[in-house]
Amino acid sequence: MKLSLNWIKKYADLPADLTMAKLSYDLTMSTVEVEDAVSLADNLAGLVVGRILTVEPHPDADKLRVCTVDVGDPAPSTIVCGGVNLAPAQLVAVAKPGAWVKWHGEGDPVEIKPAKLRGVMSFGMICASGEIGLAELFPTTRHSEIMDLSDFEVKPGTPLAEALGLDDIILEIDNKSMTNRPDLWGHYGMARELAAIYKCPLKPIEAAEFTGMTEELKVEIKDTERCARYAGLVIENIKNVPSPFELKSLIWRVGMRPINLPVDITNYVMLATGQPTHGFDRKHIAGGIYVRRAYEGEKLQLLDGETLDLTTEDLVIADEKSPVGLAGVMGGKLDSILDDTTELILEVANFEALGIRRTSQRFDVRTEASARYEKSLDPQRVDDAVAIAVEAFKKYFPEMRITAHTDVYPRPLERARVEVDLGFLRRRLGKDISSEEIVGILSLLGFKTEVCGGSLLVEAPSWRSTGDISLPDDILEEVARLMGYENFEFSPPTVVLDRAVNQRVLDMERAIREYLAFRCNMQEVFTYPWIEDEFVAAAGADTEEMLELSTPPAPDEAKLRSTLVPGLLKAVSTNIRYFTDFRLFEMTQVFFNRNFHSVSEAAAEAGELLPEMARHLGGAFVGGDARQLFREAKGVLEYMHRAAQMEPLGFAQLKKPLWADEKLWVNVMKGQEMIGSLALVSPKCAKASGIKRSLAVVFELDVEKLVPLPSRQNEFTHLPEYPLADFDLSIVFDENVAWSEIEAIARKAELVRDVKFIDEYRGAQVGEGRKSVSFRIWVGSDGGTLTSEQIENVSKQVVKKIGKKFGGDVRGAQ
Structure with missing residues (x-):
């Protein structure tokens, strides 16, 4: 997840001398892992705003122009450019020598150097938005169109990052490190965390006030287990127009693509509070809003164009006729904000995490909204999202009116309460910390704490009460991380060596x-x-x-x-x-x-x-x-x-x-x-x-x-005093006679010491359904060396026993 430091500073008054290295280290040690801190200004180093003074044809190239450009230096710069929209007095982005850009927005960055282009020296480059990584902020409609900055009132030579308000630091947070912290999935939540770490003021979000409502918006939650709260606002006098650069820049720099002003406001609210919101075109909603399970056989076309075959396991937002959105995942294409939308229903709701996750996985649809809902958002956050949404719509649509506001909250959140023993905290922390210090640390994080004898009764804030806080160990972690893990001295564990267990x-x-x-x-x-x-x-x-x-x-x-x-x-x-x-x-x-x-x-x-x-x-x-x-x-x-x-x-x-x-x-x-x-x-x-x-x-x-033996059961056996003799037998059997049965009979013969399988043969010489088994037999006696007659007798005895049992035919013996 990406976070804008400037956006965070709107809510938390961070220390003036705080460096990025210090912030990244402190946040990583106490809360979440900061993977990187990227300066947008560094990415735009060497780029300035220039004003084109003259545009002349190139003497040797029809598609090139020779421009003189004021880039803030004592003398104008001559720049050869192929832009199709060059004009005198135009403000443009100029890469001065030493800057790095991507030619035509492709390949690896290259360094700009003074160069002769078709016989004319060029001292820089007038850039297209794609060549400096700003294509989504300044989209083009034609090939070779340069970035026009004429709407910005800045002086030539102003660094481009400063002119565009992009002198910002973007924090890249490892999502896995905040899976159990849904309160941090927004700028205000992270600002609240940093305010606790640095003990600095946090700007409160003032609740929205609703007066003079002229109509009623019907909202009915039919599945209160899957939807804990649903707030809906009817907002009139809006237009589907492009967002001002200020808003586009805010959401672009943290990884989202600007779309249009109403949609960008909903995304702005989500990025600010972590609470997803969605807008429906009021004219396309028949009757009211119903939060219900889908009916078997219902279909819904999503914003991305995909049509879903819904099941009764899917929670949908519906009007009186049909579903208009897949709850917590994505809105419907036909009923969301359209090109001619002038009034909308703004949805700010809280959905059950497990149901959202299952639906998202079943349809393989992952969105920024579903990623947040499946972390278990607290229903109280709806108030913050509504307040910021109302403020944003008033700012960007001064003529807008809120004509209806409905807030259905059937399952109010119960705050988590934990009793923790002070002795337990001190033992596990390894420090003799006072109850006042513990209460002070927890209050910074929004916890309410009451000291009762040797215990603390701790009530978690709403944003930490959806599963994050439930055990005394959770309170221990909160105290320890705010104290700073690096401030605990190493204490080697006590190791007691007991008698080994034989497993x-x-x-x-x-x-x-x-x-x-x-x-x-x-x-x-x-x-x-x-x-x-x-x-x-x-x-x-x-x-x-x-x-x-x-x-x-x-x-x-x-x-x-x-x-x-x-x-x-x-x-x-x-x-x-x-x-x-x-x-x-x-x-x-x-x-x-x-x-x-x-x-x-x-x-x-x-x-x-x-x-x-x-x-x-x-x-x-x-x-x-x-x-x-x-x-x-x-x-x-x-x-x-x-x-x-x-x-x-x-x-x-x-x-x-x-x-x-x-x-x-x-x-x-x-x-x-x-x-x-x-x-x-x-x-x-x-x-x-x-x-x-x-x-x-x-x-x-x-x-x-399988049964392990208690110990090796070794038996002493004398080596034979007299040499063993061996001979081989090849006997033809029926196909179904097993070697184990043959071996068992052979071993029972007198003077036999060992029997080993050698080979078996199937083919025309032994007939269909038959096999020839070859094996070796070792014989010996403790009374003396066996004679050839004795060995022959053993061989005959083995053949006789096997023949009697299986009817085998001897092929040969040695």
Whole structure:
């Protein structure tokens, strides 16, 4: 937000010796962050007002003229110019040598130097408004039109900033630092704050007086929850004419574009007080003003030309026939100030912040008015806005008359009241400050304070009573910032070292992250908790299990995740555009639309409930070989318990996920309980997710079900005294026989020490629906080295057991 220092000084008598560096520092330390302080005069350095004495044709250029110009120097300056509206006695803006301008208003600024133009020396430049950043104040109607200052009564040589009244400082305030301070969204509010900081007088805004009203303006608020106050004035004898330069300059310098005098007055009131106002053409309002919810199917064309399909959630300003404005956001195009407007209804109203924010987001319409309303303005500010508006209309339209004034105020503001213990303030401030000092500081800010024994009863002013002040800590902050944070001595915190707490669950989660990142070469990702509908549908997620946001970041991102799979699919789809082979994982919160609970009794009474939540772990392996990816992912999960010191995981095929391939899937088990799934993403799901040219294997499991072990359970095992022997087997099985079942049978054979999977083969040699599984077996004995006959017997025993169980055919043995 931009603020004019000269405008602020109209309300607050700031110290004469106050520098911009000092003001910026003090305001930043106590209230809001000042990002910059820009001098408009510095931007116009080297520019002066000149009077053209003569205009002669250029001897060698038809479009150029040779001018002699009085710029306040002892002798006139010769300047070559291509302006189409040059005339003797005309006052113009002249850039003397050394000034910086933009040629034709484009590109980077260039320095003006004496130069020969087509054979004639030129000592300066007669400027167009766009070349010196003043195009909105002095709009042009023709190409190469120079800025005409003949309406200004100034002497040649006067600095341009002084001649135009632009010797001002513009403060640029960080909006985020004042989100919770709606009272500062206007020049008067900031002047009030500076008056408190520097203990200087603040000019009060005198209330407007209304006498001799000749008609009645009907105003009815049908939704008092969404509109706390509505004041309307009928103003006659006005015209839609350009604003005088004084008013245009005020609103231009703080970032708004001048439009016409009635509209500029409404913007002036908003910039002065922070209270938005709006004008309706009186002739286009049928009957009275009604503040109501829109009816289903109603439409409204806004000032910017966009036509909205309204819903019953939208608050509108309507007459007896139809909506004429979107409350708190923007007026209607057909009923606002028009070219032939001679009388208007001035709206000064207070709307509920949350409703304005939702409407603005739903239609993606952000305005200066909505930005202020959604900060929770206090209804009492309406009085200040009405007073300044009446004063401005009287000043710029001396013949105007106010024929009606209606003020409907169904929900008067209750000022915030806080009781705070003096001992609490002194302990937290670290200073033995007296109650008189505290009362004095708070009174500077408009607070009323009563000392009751060891406590203070504090009543906040109206402009601080819309949510900003509610706790003793808020009063503490007010006292501390006015005292100056830089005036508090550093006091190191007292640190008490207690016995370390062994948090095994947190240690396990960290170990899982480190295992996946460092040992498994996976990249950790962090995704938003809301997910797009297309990925929800692609994963086949249960939407009834999902919570929906009341104000989503986008219409198709309203659902909160109850599973990590949609987010992983989006991450794969995004990254696959740049990489064809990668691994990623995420461990984070998921939310379920069930088992709601509150964190406290007070929260339960207020209806603040939390849904069931859990931590899930998900991962994705992307590449070109489906079975290799599946084995890699399964191996990662199989050995995770060793790295994370937790109970081991198992695998079984119980329930296929909807997003999984028909054949390559498995459920993740902890004992007999299913806690997740691992599978190749099916072609249908991959296509719906935009996953092309690569395959993806995804897993997800419930971290809440993982059980950390209290300590490592290491067992001592002797190294074998006699060498182990190994042999390989290749056996053909039906397609549906799992390796885990084969391994379990092989390990039960006598003298078998270990079994490892090697490979599997599918093809014409083994037949349709069959696969050849190759694996290696290690055998040994504590009694001595095994003979070839013993090894052969073990091999036959393994083949027999497997054949009896699964009917496998041996392809070969070694």
